[in-house]
Amino acid sequence: MATPKQMWEQQQLQVQRVKNSGIISYNGSPVADDKEEEMSRSALALFRAKEEEIEKKKSEVKDKVQAQLGRVEEATKRLSEIQDELEALTDPMRKELAIIRKRIDVIHKELKPLGLSCQRKEKEYKEALEALNEKSREKSQLVSKLMELVGESERMRMKKLEELNKHFETLR
Numbered sequence: 001m002a003t004p005k006q007m008w009e010q011q012q013l014q015v016q017r018v019k020n021s022g023i024i025s026y027n028g029s030p031v032a033d034d035k036e037e038e039m040s041r042s043a044l045a046l047f048r049a050k051e052e053e054i055e056k057k058k059s060e061v062k063d064k065v066q067a068q069l070g071r072v073e074e075a076t077k078r079l080s081e082i083q084d085e086l087e088a089l090t091d092p093m094r095k096e097l098a099i100i101r102k103r104i105d106v107i108h109k110e111l112k113p114l115g116l117s118c119q120r121k122e123k124e125y126k127e128a129l130e131a132l133n134e135k136s137r138e139k140s141q142l143v144s145k146l147m148e149l150v151g152e153s154e155r156m157r158m159k160k161l162e163e164l165n166k167h168f169e170t171l172r
Helices: 004-025 029-172
Strands: none
Touching: 004 029
């Protein structure tokens, strides 16, 4: 197959021949008429070949454009899917975070009165513990005092018993 430049040169030669043959045909030569007709057909065939080549190239370019558009549409579709996936990843996180934040707020509100109650009960516990410890100390002191008194009472009674026993023996 000839290059476009070669085809152009051939076409120019054919046009030149047709022009030259027209000059000869004015001479009235029958050979020139056949040559002229042959050249016209040749030029017409060359023109048709050129048109077919142009149509073929036009079709190739159109096919390339369509293929490129197809790739662009495919890329656009893939990008859209990626964007949808990104949004899908973001949304559940936001929803879950919002749910957790709300639960934290609710628990915080519940903690306040519980904390106050705990402080109040700790204070009551400390007061009760102090009272218990105070009473325990007092009891311990009283038990010590009781033991001391019981000990002293026993000594006094023993002393008295010994005295009575001595007195009894002196009476005998």
